[in-house]
Amino acid sequence: GENVGLHLPTLSVQEGDNSIINCAYSNSASDYFIWYKQESGKGPQFIIDIRSNMDKRQGQRVTVLLNKTVKHLSLQIAATQPGDSAVYFCAEKGGGTSYGKLTFGQGTILTVHP
Amino acid sequence: DVKVTQSSRYLVKRTGEKVFLECVQDMDHENMFWYRQDPGLGLRLIYFSYDVKMKEKGDIPEGYSVSREKKERFSLILESASTNQTSMYLCASSRSLVFKSNQPQHFGDGTRLSIL
Numbered sequence: 001g002e003n004v005g006l007h008l009p010t011l012s013v014q015e016g017d018n019s020i021i022n023c024a025y026s027n028s029a030s031d032y033f034i035w036y037k038q039e040s041g042k043g044p045q046f047i048i049d050i051r052s053n054m055d056k057r058q059g060q061r062v063t064v065l066l067n068k069t070v071k072h073l074s075l076q077i078a079a080t081q082p083g084d085s086a087v088y089f090c091a092e093k094g095g096g097t098s099y100g101k102l103t104f105g106q107g108t109i110l111t112v113h114p
Numbered sequence: 115d116v117k118v119t120q121s122s123r124y125l126v127k128r129t130g131e132k133v134f135l136e137c138v139q140d141m142d143h144e145n146m147f148w149y150r151q152d153p154g155l156g157l158r159l160i161y162f163s164y165d166v167k168m169k170e171k172g173d174i175p176e177g178y179s180v181s182r183e184k185k186e187r188f189s190l191i192l193e194s195a196s197t198n199q200t201s202m203y204l205c206a207s208s209r210s211l212v213f214k215s216n217q218p219q220h221f222g223d224g225t226r227l228s229i230l
Contacts, residue, residue, distance in 0.1 A: 032216040043118075043204050043221035044157075051216055089157070093216065100145055100208045101172075102219060104157040 010109045019077040021108045023090035026071060031095040034102070035064060035075045038087045047075070047088075052095075077110075085112045117141070118222035120205050126228045133192040135225050137205030144210035146188035147219060148172075148180060150201040157204065163188055164210065195229045202226050 013019050025033075031052040036044035050057045050064045050073075057064050063076040073090050087109050091102040121136035139146065147162040149172075159172030163182040177199060181189040188207075192199055203226075206219040 034218050036221075041223070043206075043223045046218045046220060049216070049218050100211055100217065100219065101147075101159065101162065106154075106156045 029095035143207035
């Protein structure tokens with residue numbers, strides 16, 4: 001079946017560095033992608049989203065890149081801070097999927113060292 | 115900001131009990147979802163609802179049922195709890211695609227349920 005996966009399950013960076021979290025997806029009909037952050041003991045928190053008609057979208061300190069040719073999604077975090085330490089999930093919505101159902105990746109653990 | 119509230123953060127129940135998990139959202143969202151989250155398995159969709167009294171099975175509905183009597187409230191029911199239903203349960207809501215295209219789901223902070 002269709003699935004969303006991650007290249008790296010863990011990522012360790014130094015405070016102030018830039019972080020890049022990657023995600024591969026297999027459903028070429030997916031038309032909407034989301035990145036979530038989940039801190040320990042909390043639910044997933046929406047970070048940024050991107051529609052399939054875009055290649056790049058920027059938020060505050062975060063950028064999402066979408067490469068539809070190779071079905072790859074990435075989240076870039078600039079000047080990573082200890083508070084960014086969390087599990088990051090990508091999610092996709094299949095094109096034509098009703099009611100906004102999402103398929104989630106397994107998650108990447110980001111650890112930021114001071 | 116969207117607020118999704120789950121009634122309990124931690125819950126301990128016994129095998130065979132009927133368990134109710136409650137979720138309320140305050141943004142008038144049409145869609146509501148119940149997931150369970152387990153290490154190594156990620157988020158798996160149990161049931162979702164796109165309108166009051168409407169429900170659809172997700173990927174792992176066995177052993178669960180749901181109720182949506184009011185738009186803001188979505189309940190997950192474990193008819194006869196078993197130990198393999200020990201998990202983190204997450205509720206989410208989103209705006210209907212009919213009204214606004216491609217909106218993210220917003221999550222509650224989860225209920226950690228232990229079945230003894």
